[in-house]
Amino acid sequence: MWSPRRVCVPWRLGLRTSKRSTLLVALLWFGTWVFFSGLVHRTMFSDLCTDEKSKRILQGVCEEYIRGVLTGDLCEELCVSRQVEYQRCLYYENGKKVIEAKWRGVPIVLKSKLENFSSYQALGPLDYQEGAGGGPSPWDIVLYATLEIRSSLGLEVGGDGGAWPWGREWTPGGRQRAYSRAELASLWSLLQQEEYTFFRVLENLSRHVAKVLGSCGHFYAVEYLVTGRAWSWNLFSPEALLRLPREGLGISAWSSTSRSGKDTVIRIALSFLDMVRHFESDFSHPLHLCDIKPENFGIRRDLTVVAIDVDMAFFEPKMQNILEQACTSDEDCNFFDCISKCDMKENKCGSKRVNSNLQVICDKIFRHWFSPALPGTRKELPLEVELQHAVHDCAETTGGDDKARSQAVFHRLQTLLSQLLQDEDAQAQTDRHSQTETDA
Structure with missing residues (x-):
């Protein structure tokens, strides 16, 4: 079945394709948008929310x-x-x-x-x-x-x-x-x-x-922050970011208002990685996010990712208590986005989570942005292809309890995103220099 989150990258919209494929993509996009926008509208703006x-x-x-x-x-x-x-x-x-x-x-x-x-x-x-x-x-x-x-x-x-x-x-x-x-x-x-x-x-x-x-x-x-939208191609609206207050009430200012779409996506992705590292390492216990979806995160003007719905966020001691339940199969040990394995001898779920915040973010957030281009679009750059493979490996590979493996996946993603950001900055400087020469 066709899945919009696996085939589209925000900055690729508008690239040339054949008329037939363009029409097909447009129709599929419109139908998906109508469905999800209607679903969100019914959920978020129900009759009770008046x-x-x-x-x-x-x-x-x-x-x-x-x-x-x-x-x-x-x-x-x-x-x-x-x-x-x-x-x-x-x-x-x-x-x-x-x-x-x-x-x-x-x-x-x-x-x-x-x-x-x-x-x-x-x-x-x-x-x-x-x-x-x-x-x-x-x-x-x-x-x-x-x-x-x-x-x-x-x-x-x-x-x-x-x-x-x-x-x-x-x-x-x-x-x-x-x-x-x-x-x-x-x-x-x-x-x-x-x-x-x-x-x-x-x-x-x-x-x-x-x-x-x-x-x-x-x-x-x-x-007040710009929240994610699962039904939108661009999970966080650039237009809404520009409408956030620049200062006041302790809210930070945007450091730049002229970023490209690609630049913005990369910076947000890097902020997600910083959040993952922070929640894993900087408290007395790791913090587990068991309900990871765009709607549960917000973005400040400086593109910092912020957890805004933490009803399903648990530090390690409470996470272990939640996971340790009776079971007859691994499926019984799935607590939303936090999963463990069933000990068939004891008929009890393990207290340790076997996936990780990073793995779920790769699956539910990064795949939306860093998927292969649509057929007929421009040829992929080597770094982008490598990033797509890294995101796929991150999303499909379990092993949240393997610290060395998790760190290797994390650093691979961080390195590739940082290199892409440097390339994007260099290209922006070249474009500005060329524009200056043209104006002169």
């Missing part, structure tokens, strides 16, 4: 803020000064709400795992009489937050550089006053959201994780 309902949910948040039920550093601007302006609903499924907004004119994304503040489990120490004996100290909350993070991530707090998930005022040496019921309840609702906890713990340790910008009750704001 502006009316989204506005009503945020209005409910503001009403609870006014009553003193919840609080947060974004509440005043969301509910009083209205500097956080609603734009549209992006996603709504099983209670998870994702909303686009503008904060002081800059796009942001508001997220919550559950729709209502009351849906989150209450924090036990809040069952006290305010004013009679006082509430829990900041150190009590540190203890409860630590236990929650250990449970949700399988990672020791502070084990990766001492990052604390609740902001500077909650760290040792910060303020020591008693916290209000609304503050503690709001913090606890956020810590029950694995994605929020993940971002908070890692945002100062990783450039490949979305930045948390603030919160109001159970909703938290993250930076």
